[in-house]
Amino acid sequence: MNVDGTPYRTIWLAEDGWAVMIIDQTRLPFEFVTRRLETVSDAATAIADMWVRGAPLIGATAAYGMALAMHGDASDAGLKKAYDDLMATRPTAVNLRWALNEMRVLLAPLSAEQRAEAAYKRAAEIADEDVAICSAIGDNGMPLIAEHWARHGKVRPVNVLTHCNAGWLATVDWGTALAPIYKAHDAGIDVHVWVDETRPRNQGASLTAWELGQHGVPHTVIADNVGGHLMQHGQVDLCITGTDRTAASGDVCNKIGTYLKALAAHDNNVPFYVALPGPTIDWTMHDGVHQIPIEQRSPDEVTRMTGRTDGGEITTVTITPDGSPAANFAFDVTPARLVTGLITERGVAEASETGLKGLYPEQG
Numbered sequence: 001m002n003v004d005g006t007p008y009r010t011i012w013l014a015e016d017g018w019a020v021m022i023i024d025q026t027r028l029p030f031e032f033v034t035r036r037l038e039t040v041s042d043a044a045t046a047i048a049d050m051w052v053r054g055a056p057l058i059g060a061t062a063a064y065g066m067a068l069a070m071h072g073d074a075s076d077a078g079l080k081k082a083y084d085d086l087m088a089t090r091p092t093a094v095n096l097r098w099a100l101n102e103m104r105v106l107l108a109p110l111s112a113e114q115r116a117e118a119a120y121k122r123a124a125e126i127a128d129e130d131v132a133i134c135s136a137i138g139d140n141g142m143p144l145i146a147e148h149w150a151r152h153g154k155v156r157p158v159n160v161l162t163h164c165n166a167g168w169l170a171t172v173d174w175g176t177a178l179a180p181i182y183k184a185h186d187a188g189i190d191v192h193v194w195v196d197e198t199r200p201r202n203q204g205a206s207l208t209a210w211e212l213g214q215h216g217v218p219h220t221v222i223a224d225n226v227g228g229h230l231m232q233h234g235q236v237d238l239c240i241t242g243t244d245r246t247a248a249s250g251d252v253c254n255k256i257g258t259y260l261k262a263l264a265a266h267d268n269n270v271p272f273y274v275a276l277p278g279p280t281i282d283w284t285m286h287d288g289v290h291q292i293p294i295e296q297r298s299p300d301e302v303t304r305m306t307g308r309t310d311g312g313e314i315t316t317v318t319i320t321p322d323g324s325p326a327a328n329f330a331f332d333v334t335p336a337r338l339v340t341g342l343i344t345e346r347g348v349a350e351a352s353e354t355g356l357k358g359l360y361p362e363q364g
């Protein structure tokens, strides 16, 4: 995707061919800052402190983190420590485990001399595969938007509501939930996006709004509580969100607040789609609500907010009374029964084990 007209991915190799470059997403939308990662510890910090975030990009960063580790210490001990340190960064997005396991299975049997080259090669493949997967998600999801466009006589925009950021910033390129929107927009379909602000970290207000704006997609930022009202009044044609972990049952775990949107959509007969790449499916889990680990982050993210003053200064303020405790659950699970369909790189599936296995028959 383009930033001020220049094409970017969210992660790439530096010119020296070994360090890893990322966009520091904590600085958006006010500043576009890239950062250089040189060690596995840098990569772990980038994931834990959310310089990079979004399930697929967490996976790609972890893969490059393993490559950085092998560049520094390709011993068996170095491999184990890198795997353990990266695995401990964030608990919910299963792409992290998927990417780390891919790397460990590849690297463990190799000699220390062979590991760095193999690790960089596989990390690059994981990044390239993510781009191809997300592009295919866009192709498979775009007809759902086109259908609404045609149904309403192509005279008014198709209104899509999304939550958090499941755009290109959350992946290597294209995004998951936003990929069908970009493809529809590029195909000349009039699409408008309701962007949930997504408290507490405001990934919608800060990141989704920014990247839609960079691509010229019409959008409106709304407070998190607005979606139900809009759906009651026919102002949402469909919802599309991402997911950090999809149980084999079709339950989807995504940014906190997604479940409430799905409930409102269900009550108002608004289709609720979830877009996901294959590596986001956790085939070992069959009850997402009770099995998927939910990350709890610092209460400071709830009690404090960062923004830009009219004078242009970026500052953080406290919004709660001194002494009021806060809790920060980062994700929730939407049961499969509330999901209209799962948009994947292989097509659109019913949100069920049968539906998913129809698209991924190799899972048996």
Ligand code: MRU
Pocket (backbone or CB within 6 Å): 053, 054, 055, 056, 093, 163, 164, 165, 166, 167, 170, 171, 175, 176, 177, 203, 241, 242, 243, 244, 254, 255, 330
């Ligand atoms: O905490 P975050 O910002 O990493 O959460 C991201 C999301 O919830 C996304 O919707 C999800 O990772 C899907 S990304 C394509």
